[in-house]
Amino acid sequence: MKIIFATGNENKLREIREIMGDLTEEILSMKEAGVAADPEENGSSFEENAAIKATACAELATGKYAEDVVVMADDSGLEIDALGGEPGIYSARYLGHDTSYDEKNRIILERLKDVPEEDRGARFVCAVAAVVLPAGKPAAEAGEPLITRETMEGRIAHEIAGANGFGYDPIFLLPEYGRTSAEISPDEKNAISHRGKALRAMREKLREELA
Numbered sequence: 001m002k003i004i005f006a007t008g009n010e011n012k013l014r015e016i017r018e019i020m021g022d023l024t025e026e027i028l029s030m031k032e033a034g035v036a037a038d039p040e041e042n043g044s045s046f047e048e049n050a051a052i053k054a055t056a057c058a059e060l061a062t063g064k065y066a067e068d069v070v071v072m073a074d075d076s077g078l079e080i081d082a083l084g085g086e087p088g089i090y091s092a093r094y095l096g097h098d099t100s101y102d103e104k105n106r107i108i109l110e111r112l113k114d115v116p117e118e119d120r121g122a123r124f125v126c127a128v129a130a131v132v133l134p135a136g137k138p139a140a141e142a143g144e145p146l147i148t149r150e151t152m153e154g155r156i157a158h159e160i161a162g163a164n165g166f167g168y169d170p171i172f173l174l175p176e177y178g179r180t181s182a183e184i185s186p187d188e189k190n191a192i193s194h195r196g197k198a199l200r201a202m203r204e205k206l207r208e209e210l211a
Contacts, residue, residue: 001210002026002065004033006057006073011166012195016072019190019199023206035060041075046089046127049075051145058131069133070206076126076195078168080108080156082115091168105160105171112156122172124152124181126194128202132209146205150197154181165189 005016005027017027030037039056043049053073061071077091087094095104112120129145157173162182169182174192177184181193190196 001068001070002028002033003070003072004028004030004035004057004061006030006035006037006053006071012074015186015190015193015195016199018186019196020203023203030057033061034064041089043075043089046075046077046125047129047147047149049089050127050129051147054129054131054145058133062133065135068135068210070130071133072128072130072202074126074128074195074198076124078172079123079125080112081121082112082119082156083108101167102160105168108156108168109159109171115156117155120155122154122156124154124168124172124194126150126198128195128198130202130206132206146202146209148198148201148205150194150201152181152192152194152197 003020003023003026005013007013008030013029020027035057037053037056037060039052041049041052043052050073053075054071057073058071061069075089077088079085079088095107127147127149129147131145132143155173155175157171157180160170162170162180164184164186165182170180172181174181174184181189
């Protein structure tokens with residue numbers, strides 16, 4: 001069995017391989033699989049966007065492999081309570097596609113500069129979708145995508161800190177660690193992260209499905 005994960009983000013792919021590595025020997029990016037899907041993520045939730053990406057990638061992967069293939073995609077983002085849940089499903093394109101995360105993080109901290117500690121609650125959300133493509137069958141016969149959703153709760157820090165992780169990690173404070181998610185090790189993060197939990201839940205769903 002192969003897993004194709006619908007991402008071109010090397011940081012994300014590294015996390016996925018670390019977490020899902022015991023399920024299969026081969027986890028391919030879209031580029032490695034020769035699949036060039038770029039669907040419009042026009043869903044109204046993380047789950048819908050993950051399913052859109054997984055389904056589009058599965059349609060293009062149909063017939064490429066002799067063995068069973070699982071096509072997976074995720075949609076994830078940061079929800080900040082004091083900002084009414086922003087940036088949410090727009091996390092990647094928040095404040096513009098060309099705005100760096102350094103700048104995004106700086107602007108968020110500026111917007112929250114007068115918000116007290118008790119109102120700085122936030123969470124990372126991740127939804128994972130998986131389409132199982134039995135060998136020799138078209139994507140239309142794959143059935144509905146399997147879906148998992150998990151969160152990592154925390155708060156928005158008062159300053160940028162840490163060089164691990166990526167995206168909004170340097171401003172996401174984990175109270176149980178007293179550090180941001182960019183200051184803990186990759187192993188520590190994978191154990192508690194929204195993506196880690198959603199991928200492990202999907203791993204169990206796939207084991208049941210493929211059994």
